[in-house]
Structure formats: C-alpha cells, structure tokens
Amino acid sequence: MQGILEGTRAAGAVDNESAPVLVARPHHVGFTLNSDTPYLGAGLNLRKSGPLVVELPAGPLVGLVDDHYHQWLVDLGLPGRNAPDGGRVLLLPPGYEERVPADEDGFEVVRCDTWQVLCALRALPLGGDLAAANALLTSVRVYPLDRRDDPPAFSFLDCDEQPMDTTPLGWEDNLQFWRVLHGVIDTEPPVEELRPMLGLLAELEIEAGRPFTPDARMKQILTEAARQGRDEMLVAAFASRRPDRVVWPDRTWEWVGLRPENGAFERTGSLDVEARDRWFAQAIIASPAMFRRQRGAGSLYWLGLRDGKGTCLTGGRTYRLRAPLPVPQTLFWSVTVYDAATRSEVVTEQGRAALRSLFDDLATDDTDHVDLYFGPEEAAEAQGRWIQTVPGRGWFTYFRIYGPEQAAFDGSWQPGDFEALP
Known part of the structure; x- marks a missing residue:
C-alpha cells in the first residue's frame, strides 16, 4: 500500500486533491494491473481533511476503499451498497466521535482505522467505449465533509502515456523495507488486530515515536530477513502445493484468491496467512467482491x-x-x-x-x-x-x-x- 501511495504522489497526484487516471500498459509498473479498464487511484489523508466524502456518479464503476494496512473498508460502485446508482460514502478518521450525518442523509458512513487510505476505482468500458469510461471516472468527487455545501475541485491527471511505478520492488527485499515499515507505523495509530506483530517489531526498534537506528549486525540480519520474507511470499504465490489452488484437476490453471468467503482472508478459527501472502505478492487491494465465485x-x-x-x-x-x-x-x-x-x-x-x-x-x-x-x-x-x-x-x-x-x-x-x- 505504501508503494501505491508513493508512486501515485511521484506521478504528480496530491492526497485529497487529485488522482491519476490511466489504462495500464507496460510502462505502468504495478502488480498485475490490467489493460481492460481505466483506473483511478486516490490517496486520501484523513488527518489532513477530517471526515471525507467520496461521491460517485451512477454508472458501471467498480471499486473500494482500503486502509493503510490493506484492510478492506467498503466497496464502491457496482459491488457497493448502492450498486449502479452512485452515492456518497463518508470516511471517518480514527477515533472520530463527533456527530456525523445519519444514513437517512444519504451517506454511507465508514469508520477507518488509519489516517491514510486508498480509494481505487475502475470504470467498465461497456461496448469498448473508453471515452465514456474515462468521463465516468473523472466525474467522481472527493471533498471534506465540512465543505459539502461548497466542495473544492478534485482534479485528475491523465497518466496514460506517463511512466509510473506503484510497487515496492525497489525495497521489498532489502533494509529499506524496514525503514518504510517504520515510517508507516510511526504515522498511524495502532490497530488492535496487529498488536502482537507490533510488539515483535518493537523489539527491533520499529515502534511509533522511536527512532529506527539499527547497528551493523542488525542491518545485516534485517536485510537477509527482508529477502527471505519476500522469497517466501513468492513461493506462496507461484509454487504453492495447496490442493485448493487448482481450478480443474486436469488443468494447470490456479485460483489467485484462495479465500472466496470474504475479503479479509479469514477462515473458521484462524487467519489464512498463506492465502494473504499469495494475493499480495502478486496483486493489490482486497474486498469480498473480488474473491466471490x-x-x-x-x-x-x-x-x-x-x-x-x-x-x-x-x-x-x-x-x-x-x-x-x-x-x-x-x-x-x-x-x-x-x-x-x-x-x-x-x-x-x-x-x-x-x-x-x-x-x-x-x-x-x-x-x-x-x-x-x-x-x-x-x-x-x-x-x-x-x-x-x-x-x-x-x-x-x-x-x-x-x-x-x-x-x-x-x-x-x-x-x-x-x-x-x-
């Protein structure tokens, strides 16, 4: 998720103010992006804006909002509550306790665990009409709740021809991985689900409010750990032996998503860690709608x-x-x-x-x-x-x-x- 946010900003987008729009091609480096539908990816900073509204027009849009830890928050467009009718989603910052508009005011209210979230949307180019799909995407509006009577402009960057890299490829297998992770943890509130892992990371000086200054020995250990962790995720993605990965017993085709029940990789009694590793080693964003069979x-x-x-x-x-x-x-x-x-x-x-x-x-x-x-x-x-x-x-x-x-x-x-x- 941090790779997506950094890549989006490097392309010229500003959180809460603008977003790239593109049909992915080889000069757009991104985990399994497709060239079938135009994309919009908006980094949203709730610390900066307070409660934030995402307003969608009616039409064949498909999307979601995930938090900074790639946890699913809400589906948008066709898989969302209002399906093809558009609507307004209100994103509340962590710990927000002030009064908010009720459901009858036309808002779908979503509480976020992190300050930074990603709004990802695609428009289906029905009949091959890319112009109509792009027009639909660029009619999406994003604005602070307290500006709803006079919303500021939200702009769109045409990045069809502009190279972009929204991946962690440059640092997923080296010491910089831990520096990036420390930066995320240092800027976000602790998430209850992640408390055990945050405790382990704290033993490595990766903790909010604490500088990350590993000595030479620890740098060597962490560099090898990042490489090995990345490689193990690639094994989960491309060399798994799980029988439930196979689509048909007489074919070599596999399911990408191994947990069709939900968008959180939960199974009865536990978290399916390999299924989660498999997905995020080769893909981005998650929601229940993406995995339904x-x-x-x-x-x-x-x-x-x-x-x-x-x-x-x-x-x-x-x-x-x-x-x-x-x-x-x-x-x-x-x-x-x-x-x-x-x-x-x-x-x-x-x-x-x-x-x-x-x-x-x-x-x-x-x-x-x-x-x-x-x-x-x-x-x-x-x-x-x-x-x-x-x-x-x-x-x-x-x-x-x-x-x-x-x-x-x-x-x-x-x-x-x-x-x-x-």
Whole structure:
C-alpha cells in the first residue's frame, strides 16, 4: 500500500486533491494491473481533511476503499451498497466521535482505522467505449465533509502515456523495507488486530515515536530477513502445493484468491496467512467482491504459470493457448501477460501485454475456439492474436472474465493449458 501511495504522489497526484487516471500498459509498473479498464487511484489523508466524502456518479464503476494496512473498508460502485446508482460514502478518521450525518442523509458512513487510505476505482468500458469510461471516472468527487455545501475541485491527471511505478520492488527485499515499515507505523495509530506483530517489531526498534537506528549486525540480519520474507511470499504465490489452488484437476490453471468467503482472508478459527501472502505478492487491494465465485459477480481471475506438462512458462519458447468459444461472460474477457520478477506487465518491443475481447479480434467465424499465441516471435498462424515475451525471463498470465456465467464455475467450460510449440 505504501508503494501505491508513493508512486501515485511521484506521478504528480496530491492526497485529497487529485488522482491519476490511466489504462495500464507496460510502462505502468504495478502488480498485475490490467489493460481492460481505466483506473483511478486516490490517496486520501484523513488527518489532513477530517471526515471525507467520496461521491460517485451512477454508472458501471467498480471499486473500494482500503486502509493503510490493506484492510478492506467498503466497496464502491457496482459491488457497493448502492450498486449502479452512485452515492456518497463518508470516511471517518480514527477515533472520530463527533456527530456525523445519519444514513437517512444519504451517506454511507465508514469508520477507518488509519489516517491514510486508498480509494481505487475502475470504470467498465461497456461496448469498448473508453471515452465514456474515462468521463465516468473523472466525474467522481472527493471533498471534506465540512465543505459539502461548497466542495473544492478534485482534479485528475491523465497518466496514460506517463511512466509510473506503484510497487515496492525497489525495497521489498532489502533494509529499506524496514525503514518504510517504520515510517508507516510511526504515522498511524495502532490497530488492535496487529498488536502482537507490533510488539515483535518493537523489539527491533520499529515502534511509533522511536527512532529506527539499527547497528551493523542488525542491518545485516534485517536485510537477509527482508529477502527471505519476500522469497517466501513468492513461493506462496507461484509454487504453492495447496490442493485448493487448482481450478480443474486436469488443468494447470490456479485460483489467485484462495479465500472466496470474504475479503479479509479469514477462515473458521484462524487467519489464512498463506492465502494473504499469495494475493499480495502478486496483486493489490482486497474486498469480498473480488474473491466471490458466483455467477455475474464482478470479475473472475485464473492464474496460468505452467504449461500442460507442469513446466514453468519461459520467455524463450512459443506457446499456444486454446480457448473454447463462446467464453462464458456477460461483459468481456482478457488474457494478460506478466513478468515473473516484477509481477507487472511484460515490457517488450511490441509494447502491449494483453489480448482483450473488447478491443482485439478474439472471435472466429468458422470454429468453436480461438487460439492465442505467446512467445519471442509471432507464429505464422497467430493472425495478430499474439503477445511477445522476453527470452531468459519467466512469465505468467491472468485469464480474466468480467461478468462470469455459471459455466465458468461448474467445469462445463474450461480453457486449454498452454501448449509449448516446437
């Protein structure tokens, strides 16, 4: 979350005042961002503003608010309380006890555990109309509650062509990880759920109100700990042996989210730490709506990282992926390729990383399937349905279905495995 906030500010956005809007492409470094829908990501600082209103127009928006510890607070837009009708969400700062507008005043009131939160939104470009989707996103309003009668302007930065990095890649595996963590803990109130972990961190001098000055020995220990912790999260993400990760027993496709019950990775009696590590090692933000496995529920993600023989996908080989038609969706579907090291869209001379049914020709007139190709060079039979990969680098893909139908869940429709070609 801190990586997202810092990257957003580096792009020119100001908390509470402006937000980037973009359709993600390879020059936008972000964990498994997609090129299917335009994004809006607004850093909100409740210490600065006091109670803050997020006002959404009616329309096909999908989003949420998460706190500084990536804990889910509220869904917005289609998965939210008012679904497609828009509405106003009132975010209250930690410990706020003054009177607030009642529900009948038209506000959905949400109490936050941290001063810093993130409002993340996507607009569904129905019919491929990106202009309409962008117009919908840029009609969102954010303003302090005490300015609701005369709201200040909230502006939007067109970052389609501007490189951005909203990841912790620069410090997730080294000593700087602990410095960043200390900075977060030093600026946020303690969260009850995290008290045991905060106690352990305090033994390392990572504590609110206390300087973080590790000696040479401790720096070495913490540097190795950050690297090992990052590597263990990548194992959870890409080399798990959990049987519940498998979507279909005769395919290598996996579920990205392993806890469809909720957005907090809770299971009966405990917290599913591996499921949480798996998600946040390769993705961002969380809510119950993102993980539901039911017909018509938002979007569905499958992870593909091996071919049909179980070998990890590599950028030096050419692969074919066969998808039966029609794909069971009510909106659209896509396949996006990510670099295994950056967990971001692959960067190649081709300049794109996704094949999208809204914008690319993924239908065929005379067959019951479509073949998609992936490799360093375009196969002769690809007909443009190809994503370039980089020799010497591993990669994985997300198969996304927006508005999934029942066949996506009951096994009556399945994509093929990646087939390595000679």
